[in-house]
Amino acid sequence: xxxxxxxxxxxxxxxxxxxxxxxxxxxxxxxxxxxxxxxxxxxxxxxxxxxxxxxxxxxxxxxxxxxxxxxxxxxxxxxxxxxxxxxxxxxxxxxxxxxxxxxxxxxxxxxxxxxxxxxxxxxxxxx
Amino acid sequence: xxxxxxxxxxxxxxxxxxxxxxxxxxxxxxxxxxxxxxxxxxxxxxxxxxxxxxxxxxxxxxxxxxxxxxxxxxxxxxxxxxxxxxxxxxxxxxxxxxxxxxxxxxxxxxxxxxxxxxxxxxxxxxx
Numbered sequence: 001x002x003x004x005x006x007x008x009x010x011x012x013x014x015x016x017x018x019x020x021x022x023x024x025x026x027x028x029x030x031x032x033x034x035x036x037x038x039x040x041x042x043x044x045x046x047x048x049x050x051x052x053x054x055x056x057x058x059x060x061x062x063x064x065x066x067x068x069x070x071x072x073x074x075x076x077x078x079x080x081x082x083x084x085x086x087x088x089x090x091x092x093x094x095x096x097x098x099x100x101x102x103x104x105x106x107x108x109x110x111x112x113x114x115x116x117x118x119x120x121x122x123x124x125x126x127x
Numbered sequence: 128x129x130x131x132x133x134x135x136x137x138x139x140x141x142x143x144x145x146x147x148x149x150x151x152x153x154x155x156x157x158x159x160x161x162x163x164x165x166x167x168x169x170x171x172x173x174x175x176x177x178x179x180x181x182x183x184x185x186x187x188x189x190x191x192x193x194x195x196x197x198x199x200x201x202x203x204x205x206x207x208x209x210x211x212x213x214x215x216x217x218x219x220x221x222x223x224x225x226x227x228x229x230x231x232x233x234x235x236x237x238x239x240x241x242x243x244x245x246x247x248x249x250x251x252x253x254x
Contacts, residue, residue, distance in 0.1 A: 008236065008237055008238050009236050009237075009238050011236070020147050020161060022149050022158055028156075029155075029156025029157070030156070031149055031151055031158065031214055034147060034149060034207065034212045042236075076235055076241075077236040078232040078233075078234060078235055078236065078241070079232070079235070079236050080160065080231040080232050081225065081226050081228070081231045081233070082231075085161045085231075085232075086236070087158055087232045097208050098208065099208050101208070104208045104209075104212075105205040105206070105212075105214045106205075107205060107206055108136075108203055108204060108205055108206070109135065109138070109169075109173075109204040109205065109206050109213070110135055110136075111136050114203075114205070
């Protein structure tokens, strides 16, 4: 596909300094998770080629998979029309979800489990 | 796939009463947009089978495509592990983005246009 070159998009981090980022499996297209990204997290993601986020509960920058090893290698970063949401296209190592599922969206809202379990959290997290 | 029946998931709408919802094309897997959902928007989405959201800027419930005709027919609604993010699997009519693109994520963060333009906004929106 012919791609037009243009200016780097100015991401609108808004009042709280964070934007939501959707992580999508670059191969299967599965939506894996949603987390929040600060300017520094985006910078680190671009620099390292591995997905970084900002934890609102722990109030800190984190690299996905830093403790579990289930890192996300970035293939492409997209931004939406309003430049206030990111899409990380990633190569997900093992699974994205701390429950052991490949994707955090493993349930329907009716409570049916439609997800694939790819690891046992007891083997991965000490807690 | 065998699906286990369980209780309807209690969505955590948090302090501001909204959760982010990712809309994904149920056929192609493309991530189309992200918007916010109130309890009432989720209820209307389930009742009607068409995607509803809550506009933070206009402070009102809205049905996607109500003015453009570019509605989203719901095929499935998923919820993430923390029950604070939704995934709408939709059949998107025409295009999701007000810019005329199929998906709102039509640009990389470097500013390259990688999206498909499917309509001319001038033909769809007044003013």
